[in-house]
Amino acid sequence: MPKDGITTREHDYSQWYLDIVQQAGLADYAEVVKGCIVFKPFGYAIWELMQRQLDDRIKETGHENAYFPLLIPKSFIMKESEHVAGFAPELFEVTHIGNEKLEDPYVIRPTSETIIGHFYSKWVRSYRDLPLLINQWANVMRAEMRTRPFLRTAEFLWQEGHTVHVDEADAERETLMILHEVYADFAEREMAMPVIRGLKTEKEKFPGALRSYCIEAMMQDGRALQSGTSHNLGQNFAKAFDITFTDQNNTVQTAWTTSWGVSTRLIGAMIMTHSDDEGLVLPPRLAPIQVVVVPIHKNEGEKSAVMAAVGALTAQWKGRLRFKIDSRENLSPGFKYNEWELKGVPVRVEVGPKDLEKGTVALARRDMPGKAGKSFVPQEGLTERIEALLVEIQQALFDRALQFREARTAFVGSYDELKLQIETGFARAYWAGTSEDEKRIQDESRATIRCIPLDQPGVAGICFYTGKPTSQLVIFARAY
Amino acid sequence: MPKDGITTREHDYSQWYLDIVQQAGLADYAEVVKGCIVFKPFGYAIWELMQRQLDDRIKETGHENAYFPLLIPKSFIMKESEHVAGFAPELFEVTHIGNEKLEDPYVIRPTSETIIGHFYSKWVRSYRDLPLLINQWANVMRAEMRTRPFLRTAEFLWQEGHTVHVDEADAERETLMILHEVYADFAEREMAMPVIRGLKTEKEKFPGALRSYCIEAMMQDGRALQSGTSHNLGQNFAKAFDITFTDQNNTVQTAWTTSWGVSTRLIGAMIMTHSDDEGLVLPPRLAPIQVVVVPIHKNEGEKSAVMAAVGALTAQWKGRLRFKIDSRENLSPGFKYNEWELKGVPVRVEVGPKDLEKGTVALARRDMPGKAGKSFVPQEGLTERIEALLVEIQQALFDRALQFREARTAFVGSYDELKLQIETGFARAYWAGTSEDEKRIQDESRATIRCIPLDQPGVAGICFYTGKPTSQLVIFARAY
Numbered sequence: 001m002p003k004d005g006i007t008t009r010e011h012d013y014s015q016w017y018l019d020i021v022q023q024a025g026l027a028d029y030a031e032v033v034k035g036c037i038v039f040k041p042f043g044y045a046i047w048e049l050m051q052r053q054l055d056d057r058i059k060e061t062g063h064e065n066a067y068f069p070l071l072i073p074k075s076f077i078m079k080e081s082e083h084v085a086g087f088a089p090e091l092f093e094v095t096h097i098g099n100e101k102l103e104d105p106y107v108i109r110p111t112s113e114t115i116i117g118h119f120y121s122k123w124v125r126s127y128r129d130l131p132l133l134i135n136q137w138a139n140v141m142r143a144e145m146r147t148r149p150f151l152r153t154a155e156f157l158w159q160e161g162h163t164v165h166v167d168e169a170d171a172e173r174e175t176l177m178i179l180h181e182v183y184a185d186f187a188e189r190e191m192a193m194p195v196i197r198g199l200k201t202e203k204e205k206f207p208g209a210l211r212s213y214c215i216e217a218m219m220q221d222g223r224a225l226q227s228g229t230s231h232n233l234g235q236n237f238a239k240a241f242d243i244t245f246t247d248q249n250n251t252v253q254t255a256w257t258t259s260w261g262v263s264t265r266l267i268g269a270m271i272m273t274h275s276d277d278e279g280l281v282l283p284p285r286l287a288p289i290q291v292v293v294v295p296i297h298k299n300e301g302e303k304s305a306v307m308a309a310v311g312a313l314t315a316q317w318k319g320r321l322r323f324k325i326d327s328r329e330n331l332s333p334g335f336k337y338n339e340w341e342l343k344g345v346p347v348r349v350e351v352g353p354k355d356l357e358k359g360t361v362a363l364a365r366r367d368m369p370g371k372a373g374k375s376f377v378p379q380e381g382l383t384e385r386i387e388a389l390l391v392e393i394q395q396a397l398f399d400r401a402l403q404f405r406e407a408r409t410a411f412v413g414s415y416d417e418l419k420l421q422i423e424t425g426f427a428r429a430y431w432a433g434t435s436e437d438e439k440r441i442q443d444e445s446r447a448t449i450r451c452i453p454l455d456q457p458g459v460a461g462i463c464f465y466t467g468k469p470t471s472q473l474v475i476f477a478r479a480y
Numbered sequence: 481m482p483k484d485g486i487t488t489r490e491h492d493y494s495q496w497y498l499d500i501v502q503q504a505g506l507a508d509y510a511e512v513v514k515g516c517i518v519f520k521p522f523g524y525a526i527w528e529l530m531q532r533q534l535d536d537r538i539k540e541t542g543h544e545n546a547y548f549p550l551l552i553p554k555s556f557i558m559k560e561s562e563h564v565a566g567f568a569p570e571l572f573e574v575t576h577i578g579n580e581k582l583e584d585p586y587v588i589r590p591t592s593e594t595i596i597g598h599f600y601s602k603w604v605r606s607y608r609d610l611p612l613l614i615n616q617w618a619n620v621m622r623a624e625m626r627t628r629p630f631l632r633t634a635e636f637l638w639q640e641g642h643t644v645h646v647d648e649a650d651a652e653r654e655t656l657m658i659l660h661e662v663y664a665d666f667a668e669r670e671m672a673m674p675v676i677r678g679l680k681t682e683k684e685k686f687p688g689a690l691r692s693y694c695i696e697a698m699m700q701d702g703r704a705l706q707s708g709t710s711h712n713l714g715q716n717f718a719k720a721f722d723i724t725f726t727d728q729n730n731t732v733q734t735a736w737t738t739s740w741g742v743s744t745r746l747i748g749a750m751i752m753t754h755s756d757d758e759g760l761v762l763p764p765r766l767a768p769i770q771v772v773v774v775p776i777h778k779n780e781g782e783k784s785a786v787m788a789a790v791g792a793l794t795a796q797w798k799g800r801l802r803f804k805i806d807s808r809e810n811l812s813p814g815f816k817y818n819e820w821e822l823k824g825v826p827v828r829v830e831v832g833p834k835d836l837e838k839g840t841v842a843l844a845r846r847d848m849p850g851k852a853g854k855s856f857v858p859q860e861g862l863t864e865r866i867e868a869l870l871v872e873i874q875q876a877l878f879d880r881a882l883q884f885r886e887a888r889t890a891f892v893g894s895y896d897e898l899k900l901q902i903e904t905g906f907a908r909a910y911w912a913g914t915s916e917d918e919k920r921i922q923d924e925s926r927a928t929i930r931c932i933p934l935d936q937p938g939v940a941g942i943c944f945y946t947g948k949p950t951s952q953l954v955i956f957a958r959a960y
Contacts, residue, residue, distance in 0.1 A: 028599065032556075033549040033586065034577070038599055041544035041614060048545065064521035065528065069513040070550075070588070070619055070635050071572070076512075089578040092551070094588070096573040097514075097623045106513065108550070108574070108588075119508065119518055134521065139550055139619065143577045155550050 003342070008277045013221040018149070020271055023342045024280040027149040035147045035154030039264070042343060043150075045288035046267055047157065051137065053190045053286075054159060054262065057182045063133040063161060068116050070139070071106035076114040079240040083113065086207025090142040092154075108141040113208065113233070113259055116162045117241030124164055124255060127247050131174065132164040150268030151225075151480050158263035164243060164255045168234070171256035172211075175232040178260045179213045183228035191266065192283035192397040193217050193273045194405055195227060196475060198451025203435040206259075210234030216450045216475065218405040219272040222425035224450045224477035227269050230260035268480075273401050278369050280344030283397050284390035291323040291386055292340045296333050296352035309379070310351050313361070316383055321390075341366060346393050347386055355379075367393050367400075409475075414464050415441075418476055422447040426477045432463035432470035441465065441476075450475045483822065488757045493701040498629070500751055503822045504760040507629040515627045515634030519744070522823060523630075525768035526747055527637065531617065533670050533765075534639060534742065537662045543613040543641060548596050550619070551586035556594040559720040563593065566687025570622040572634075588621040593688065593713070593739055596642045597721030604644055604735060607727050611654065612644040630748030631705075631960050638743035644723060644735045648714070651736035652691075655712040658740045659693045663708035671746065672763035672877040673697050673753045674885055675707060676955060678931025683915040686739075690714030696930045696955065698885040699752040702905035704930045704957035707749050710740035748960075753881050758849050760824030763877050764870035771803040771866055772820045776813050776832030789859070790831050793841070796863055801870075821846060826873050827866055835859075847873050847880075889955075894944050895921075898956055902927040906957045912943035912950035921945065921956075930955045 005023050007015040021027050026043030030036040039047065055065070071094060078084045092108040095101060109115065116136075124132060137159050144152045161178065165171040179197055187195045195215035205212035209231040216224050235254045237243070243255040274281040284290050295310050297303040310325055317323050324345075326336050333350065340348060350362040361382060365373030377385055408425030412418040421427040422445060431449065433441075442448050452474050460471040485503050487495040501507050506523030510516040519527065535545070551574060558564045572588040575581060589595065596614075604612060617639050624632045641658060645651040659677055667675045675695035685692035689711040696704050715734045717723070723735040754761040764770050775790050777783040790805055797803050804825075806816050813830070820828060830842040841862065845853030857865055888905025892898040901907040902925060911929065913921075922928050932954050940951040 028602075030549050030599075032553050032598060033551050033595075036549040036551070038549070039547035041546045044546045045544065047547075064525070066521045066524045067519035067527075067637065069510050069516040069518070070621065071513050071516070073512050091576075091578060092574050092586075093576040094572050095575045096571075098569040098571060106572075115510075115513075118512060119510075122508075141550065157547065 003278050003338070006277060006279060009220060016277070017268075017272060020275050020280055021149045024344060026267070026271075026280075029147070029149070033154075035144045037147070037149050037153050039157075042288060043267060046270070046282070046286055047264055049286045049288065050190070050266060051159075054182065054186055055137075057186060058135050058159065058161065061177065061181060063135045063163075065137065066134045067136055067138070068112055068119065070109055072109050072112070072115045074105045074107050076118060077107060079114060080208045080237055082236070083208035087111070087142070090144075092141045092143070109138070110140055110142045111259070111261070112136065112138070112140075112160055112162065113237050113257075114241070117237045117243060117257070120162070120164055120257070121242045121244075124243055124245050127166055127245050130164055130166050130245060130255065131170060133161075133174075134163065135159055135161040148268070150264055150271070153264075156263045156265065158261050160259060160261040163258045164238075165257070166245070166247070166253070166255070168232075168256055171232050171234075171258050175211070175213060175230045175258045175260065178258075179215065179228075179230040183215050183230065183260075183262060187215055187217065187227055187266075188398065190283070190285045191270050191273070192285075192394055192401065193227070193269060194398060194402040196451060196453050197455070198453040198475065200229075200451060201435070201438060201449045201474075203438045204448060206231045208233060208236050210236065214451050216477075217269055217273060218401075218408060218426060218477075219269070219480065220404070222408050222423070222477070224426065224475070224479040225265075225269045225272065226450070226479065227266060228260070228262040231258060233257045233259055274367075274397050275344065276369070279342035281366055281397070282344035282346060284346045284394050287322065287344065287346050289322055289324045289340075289343070289345045290390055291317075291321050291347045291349060292345045293323065293325045293349045293351065294333050294336050294340075295325070295327055296350060302353045305356055306351055306353065309356055313349075313351070313379060313382055320383065321386065337364075341369070347389055349382075349386075363389070365389070365393060367396055412464060413462075418447070418464060419445050422476055422478055426450070426475050428473055429476055430461035430463050430470050431465070431472055431474040432468035433465045437465055446478050447476045448479055450477050450479060483758050483818065486757060486759060489700060496757070497748075497752060500755050500760055501629045504824060506747070506751075506760075509627070509629070513634075515624045517627070517629050517633050519637075522768060523747060526750070526762070526766055527744055529766045529768065530670070530746060531639075534662065534666055535617075537666060538615050538639065538641065541657060541661055543615045543643075545617065546614045547616055547618070548592055548599065550589055552589050552592070552595045554585045554587050556598060557587060559594060560688045560717055562716070563688035567591070567622070570624075572621045572623070589618070590620055590622045591739070591741070592616065592618070592620075592640055592642065593717050593737075594721070597717045597723060597737070600642070600644055600737075601722045601724075604723055604725050607646055607725050610644055610646050610725060610735065611650060613641075613654075614643065615639055615641040628748070630744055630751070633744075636743045636745065638741050640739060640741040643738045644718070645737070646725070646727070646733070646735070648712075648736055651712050651714075651738050655691070655693060655710045655738045655740070658738075659695065659708075659710040663695050663710065663740075663742060666742075667695055667697065667707055667746075668878065670763070670765045671750050671753070672765075672874055672881065673707070673749060674878060674882040676931060676933050677935070678933040678955065680709075680931060681915070681918060681929045681954070683918045684929060686711045688713060688716050690716065694931050696957075697749055697753060698888060698906060698957075699749070699960065700884065702888050702903070702957070704906065704955070704959040705745075705749045705752065706930070706959065707746060708740070708742040711738060713737045713739060754847075754877050755824065756849065759822035761846055761877070762824035762826060764826045764874050767802065767824065767826050769802055769804045769820075769823070769825045770870055771797075771801050771827045771829060772825045773803065773805045773829045773831065774813050774816050775805070775807055776830060782833045785836055786831055786833065789836055793829075793831070793859060793862055800863065801866065817844075821849070827869060829862075829866075843869070845869070845873060847876055892944060893942075898927070898944060899925050902956055902958055906930070906955050908953055909956055910941035910943050910950050911945070911952055911954040912948040913945045917945055926958050927956045928959055930957050930959060
């Protein structure tokens with residue numbers, strides 16, 4: 001049953017998303033700062049959980065964190081020709097300090113390849129210094145024409161990894177390792193969001209990269225959302241910023257670099273993957289509150305008995321579950337249920353006088369609204385039961401999203417089929433066209449090649465657009 | 481024994497500090513971005529440990545994190561008259577996006593009272609919304625005349641808490657709670673840095689505050705370093721940004737706000753409190769590496785025996801100790817000792833063939849260089865022994881710093897005594913002067929009133945400067 005304040009997905013998917021963000025208290029438009037939002041506490045708490053998980057993976061794979069300046073000399077951006085073409089229109093420029101006009105203006109980092117490249121050229125001397133594996137957690141700014149909370153905001157938060165390698169093979173190994181072991185693993189295990197791992201086409205790659213890899217997820221309107229990218233930058237930035245090293249034969253070599261990032265956009269991806277017409281749905285592993293306990297009582301006598309039982313039931317939860325006991329006065333249980341449903345809390349525990357008599361509690365699953373997700377279970381063993389239920393919900397969300405994607409993905413053999421398919425989902429298609437062909441298809445259909453999946457069937461076919469034989473299968477979709 | 485690359489404290493304290501920062505690999509000057517530094521991995525790792533500890537304390541005391549825009553409309557800064565006077569000369573101004581000139585420029589936040597005040601005026605409606613307790617981890621920028629890594633940098637990282645309260649008493653309670661339970665407790669327990677908790681004078685308070693409280697620490701040259709501030713902002717920002725609420729009688733009231741922050745400056749404070757002429761000294765609780773194990777061997781046979789022993793000794797350390805096994809080839813043990821001493825690792829474990837025969841290892845304490853801190857201990861029970869030793873070192877560093885401060889603090893009864901005392905430490909003095917008197921003393925002696933300690937003797941005396949009777953004792957010192 002749809003809720004007050006939430007437009008249904010069927011009626012207006014775009015408005016549904018905005019309603020979820022607002023009703024769950026995730027973000028607020030910062031209308032006084034163009035294109036920016038405020039990350040409200042509940043939205044930021046999701047980001048903190050994401051950060052912790054990503055940071056663990058980044059460190060486990062051998063990287064260290066560092067922090068480079070927010071401002072970049074504007075001249076740096078100009079040093080890599082594709083890079084400047086890609087970013088110049090979006091740059092926030094600092095021209096004054098106090099009342100003093102700067103001779104050489106700065107820009108707020110839109111991404112940090114250039115400023116980090118500058119330092120790496122000083123730090124890297126010998127092959128012994130390589131690989132250099134550094135990550136940065138930071139805010140970045142890029143002007144956006146149209147703001148959508150988390151998905152498109154002028155300022156966003158992200159991590160950007162920047163690494164230096166002795167050769168192409170090592171840079172490529174790093175680029176793919178990050179794609180698989182950090183990004184795809186995080187998306188699927190923590191966000192319960194299935195992703196397609198693929199290579200970007202020349203047209204869609206990062207400005208300045210040799211090759212860009214990505215993970216792409218399907219939202220509930222069938223559109224794609226690029227959720228993370230990992231770039232083999234080749235020697236482009238190393239040449240622009242003079243990152244060289246002496247090899248084992250004492251010969252000076254130009255290094256190879258990579259960069260890779262995921263951002264607060266992932267919050268938007270997660271919202272759109274799992275939520276429903278009743279509000280936010282969060283996978284347990286990234287839910288700031290995994291379990292809410294709502295005590296039910298009509299008088300002081302009931303209250304003290306119920307609260308005592310709640311205290312006993314939750315006594316062992318600290319450190320094991322992220323939970324909240326909603327003992328607010330003057331609010332009905334129904335009001336509280338509604339609020340925690342809006343906020344996507346995976347499991348609700350209701351404890352009332354009747355439960356005390358029976359030695360039970362009521363459990364409600366957020367991912368299965370209504371009766372289907374409600375059960376009455378013994379108080380004994382409740383902690384373990386909830387822990388198991390959270391694992392089950394996490395898996396159920398992933399399975400549901402995967403089934404949804406598979407049901408909405410189809411092979412297309414003609415342009416007409418493609419145009420129809422991308423109205424509702426992903427089109428798999430043989431492709432042997434050019435960047436110009438891609439551009440034309442985008443102009444006509446608003447669909448882009450999301451990626452060339454790494455998992456290829458290995459069977460040749462005919463490009464639906466050029467009629468050429470090819471073994472390359474790609475994914476077309478409309479995208480966020 | 482002083483080291484290559486490190487100027488002694490006695491010879492040039494200021495250069496000693498810069499040498500420590502460089503030799504320990506904590507930071508790099510970012511000469512291309514005026515006044516900025518790069519936080520190198522080892523320096524940033526210290527900040528991450530600080531963040532984790534501070535964040536835990538901030539959350540335990542009831543606050544949530546959020547994130548507000550980096551940019552602030554310049555007009556906002558102008559709304560609070562003391563605030564604009566304090567910050568205008570230091571502002572980094574954004575005037576263009578892409579090629580488009582902005583009609584209303586932005587500034588990069590020097591601190592966020594104004595932009596957060598703007599949102600709070602929208603969020604706060606009723607007394608039920610209060611207290612509103614939010615913290616932000618962020619980068620901020622303020623132009624600095626003279627850069628010193630961590631201590632004075634144009635961009636720095638910090639947390640800034642911003643809270644809203646129904647009345648002055650609740651705002652004051654919050655301001656003092658943060659000072660004691662978050663900042664002073666963190667400084668003393670985690671940083672092993674004793675601090676004086678006090679009130680700032682009118683002259684030294686935060687621009688726009690009603691009252692500013694601070695923690696002040698003594699560095700090894702006897703100068704003071706303000707290490708954290710907590711401000712009761714009164715109704716100044718609430719009035720400027722219209723933060724009002726309806727109270728229980730349905731009357732509209734102006735709210736009271738607080739703000740409080742600590743920054744990456746704490747890294748500088750910690751370096752200068754504990755380090756010596758041989759390099760960085762880190763308190764174990766904030767050391768990215770608490771224990772380094774250096775295996776010693778002359779041939780392959782010794783190596784495999786020693787490495788097997790090292791593996792067995794460290795098998796239970798993961799999750800209990802932050803440690804590193806330095807098994808780098810082609811570097812002598814002596815070279816390694818030197819490097820980890822420079823980096824301030826609290827405990828070094830040396831394991832060689834003779835240790836295997838005897839069932840011992842050699843332990844070296846960084847806080848006690850040379851023979852005094854070296855001991856040979858049984859391999860059995862090593863983990864517990866090291867854990868206990870880390871606790872002991874943490875306490876020893878605190879005790880040493882406290883003794884140092886007490887030895888360098890003296891009561892002064894005259895201006896001449898004060899001028900002499902502040903050459904080497906803190907002067908405690910009765911004070912009944914004006915802000916103009918303070919200014920004159922600063923111009924003449926370069927000393928300022930660091931704070932009016934909260935811990936007052938309660939005995940009246942005579943102001944050394946005005947000759948007036950007063951019961952107010954203050955701390956004068958030269959400061960960073």
